[in-house]
Amino acid sequence: ALVPPVVACVGDPFYKITSEALLVSQQLVKVIRPLDQPERDTFDASPYITDLFTCTIKRLKAADIDQEVKERAISCMGQIICNLGDSLGDDLPGTLHIFLERLKNEITRLTTVKALTLIAGSTLKIDLRPILDEAVPILASFLRKNQRALKLSTLAALDILVKNYSDSVTPAMIDAVLAELPPLISESDMHVSQMVISFLTTLARVHPLSLAKIGGSSILSELISLVRSPLLQGGALSAMLEFFQVSMVTSSSLNR
Structure with missing residues (x-):
């Protein structure tokens, strides 16, 4: 009974009503x-x-x-694809390409990154292959932007993409991301460093061959520098220990 009036409000000419109706629609999707x-x-x-x-x-x-x-339309559609994507049929690829366009827009990119993270984490295993080739390099480029919230959201998105779409993530995509990581590993922002280390741990688990690229780049030297820092503690320290533990296990498996 709630859906028809809410849908009508989404089409309302007054932006505030439309915005709130999209927010309600997003919550309705999670309920139904x-x-x-x-x-x-x-x-x-x-x-x-x-x-x-x-x-x-x-x-x-x-x-x-x-x-x-x-922004509300992006978030609402992200929720629709996350929860109902298996029912969208031929509408899904076209909608994902709209997300790709919004990802290229400076105004909407942060909201789109969060929506893609939601979709990538869906238990429905939504097929993101139509946009991965173009989306991952764009996400990698966000890591050099001077916007902390965008960096953190992008690292979360890349982590879940590598974790859930490992078969579709190519070496070229991984290289594009790895090239942007060294400047982010620093004691000046331990939370960003922790997110980077967590991403590297995921990468070591699902793409073991990427360990050679990590070891042969400036990423490893930045990690060693961070290990020596007295500021390394809490979540960042736990993430660092897990990374080296996973790296050792993975390296041992590769050398057998």
Whole structure:
């Protein structure tokens, strides 16, 4: 009963109503198809998928709308793909390419990175191959931007992409990311360093051959410098210990 009036509000000409309606739609998607509690997934969401998708894609495609509406449309569509992506059929690849365009836009890139992280982590195993070749180098380029929130979100996105789409991540994609990492490993920002180390640990697990590239680059020397820092403690220290532990196990397996 809630979906029709909310969908109508998404099409409202007043931006504030549209923005709030998109936020409600995002929450509704999580309720009608709760991925975190499969035992509660007894509700048939199929009658509502088309309406929710149609009203959101219209706002996602629009170029001349309020910034808040743009961001809410990206977040809402990210949730729709995450929870209902297996029901979108032929609409999915085209929608992912819109995300790719939003990723290239300076205004919408941070929100899009967060939405892609959500999609990549979906238990539905959404097929992201149509955009991976172009998306990963773009994400790698964000690591050199002077925007801390973007760096952190990008590292989280790359980590989940490498973890869940290891078969589709090519050596060229990995090289593009590794080239951007050395400047991020520093005691001046331990949280960013921790995220980088966690990413390297994931990479060592799912792409063991990349260890040679890590060892043969300035990444290893930056890691050693960080090990010597008295500021290395807490989460960053735990991440560092895990990285070297995984690296040793992986190296031993490769040398057998």
